[in-house]
Amino acid sequence: MLKLNNPDLLRNACLVAGEWVRAGSGETIIVTNPANGEIVGEVPSLAADEIEQAVDAAQKAFTTWSRLAAKDRSAALRRWFDLMVAHADDLAALMTAEQGKPLAEARGEALYAASFVEWFAEEGKRIYGDTIPAPTNDKRLIVLKQPIGVCAAITPWNFPAAMITRKAAPALAAGCTMIVKPAEQTPLTALALGVLAIKAGIPAGVFQVVTGKAREIGGVLTGSDVIRKLSFTGSTEVGRILMAQSAPTIKKLSLELGGNAPFIVFDDADLDAAVEGAIASKYRNAGQTCVCSNRLYVQAGVYDAFAEKLAARVAALPVGVGTEAGVLIGPLIDGDAIAKVESHVADAVSKGAKIVTGGKRHALGGTFFEPTVLTGTTQDMKIAREETFGPVAPLFRFETEEEVVAMANDTEFGLAAYFYTENVRRTWRVAEALEYGMVGHNTGLISNEVAPFGGVKQSGLGREGSRYGIEEYIEMKYLCSAIG
């Protein structure tokens, strides 16, 4: 049974226009714990007309929220940040219950999510325009930066808090209003963020959370011409659908999509550091992050040593229910997820790969999977082409720098990449040659609120976090004033 220090955070209603509402139909979506299948809560399945009410409320709230002084919006966001930090344990308990990640990792995400609110509370006070020297002295030219308007966000289950605040914080800081549709697997955390937003004094309609059938809600949000901006984080497949649905209303889009990260270990790398980096980037959230290493390329001279070191560490990773102390690997989100992981391992083995450790469902049953290391993997395998989204590290052997850069870039994805070398010249060559939005050098952890997060190619459009993230919620207006 989920126990919260503040039970007020556990909601079974949607946040619309400052009120907690249920579906008129009474229809609900059950939320279950992936570790044991137990019911954690239930949330409304709102109908299209009820989503339209949220759109109307967001439009109404925009009029006043956008006209507030930036400093006043900043103060409200700062209060939201303070409340998120004060309630980090409860937010973590909700995430572990509905997503499965270990409690310590969930608490880390609660603070990571809060960091975006803290960051953009400040960035919102520094949205600067331009004055431009006019070509003739009878004109004055300026550039105004203004909030784009009503925004929508559709977010994934793997980071139930951070993927929401990484969008809502810059949107609200810029003066926009936002309607959030969280993943059906993890709505409770999103609703708890709504509780804290109200407590922070964020006015009704500025931040709203709606739950229900994804396609139906997506159809309303993408089809509305009141909504000027859609920010989506999720699979590339769904990103394509939403992009197409947004075309008729020419929405501004931010797309944070799928990945297929290469993790390259050159023969001059610090092998122990590379092993720790691989553990961090591959097995975080049981391998269910968009920036997880998906392909590990190891130069021939150190391949066997790296494989042995990594397998020893992976075999010792504690698997279990996220609420148990010391657990580092929780369950996968659902049956489809574990079936995909199994299919990747089976395909690799059928084409000649060897299982060094793990390789099958964990004895705990359910959606627990053994942390796995494969050797002898090759580019023709599913695990090289698709995002595994599970705790499986396939090791690919390579001979030369040119060969591995070509293999690393041989994908439609371009989100994150990692490489380990102590050679300065090689560092510049490889960093510049990798076709990815984000590159880690001698580290497997690159994500934070101050750096631009996002991908190239079919991993998305735009950037989140950093000083760039707020630009996604701003329109530029050029004013030419004749004074002659």
Ligand SMILES: NC(=O)c1ccc[n+]([C@@H]2O[C@H](COP(=O)([O-])OP(=O)(O)OC[C@H]3O[C@@H](n4cnc5c(N)ncnc54)[C@H](O)[C@@H]3O)[C@@H](O)[C@H]2O)c1
């Ligand atoms: N680039 C990033 O920052 C980032 C971050 C996290 C996850 N991801 C990606 O997300 C995927 C895993 O998350 P997921 O399984 O929740 O992704 P998903 O695309 O299945 O779902 C994401 C969100 O979209 C909604 N959705 C699904 N189909 C929809 C439709 N037809 N219309 C409207 N909404 C729809 C879902 O309900 C959910 O809220 C992985 O590919 C991962 O790489 C990317």
Ligand SMILES: O=C[C@H](O)CS(=O)(=O)O
């Ligand atoms: O899944 C992708 C998220 O963006 C994870 S993180 O931002 O790297 O923590």
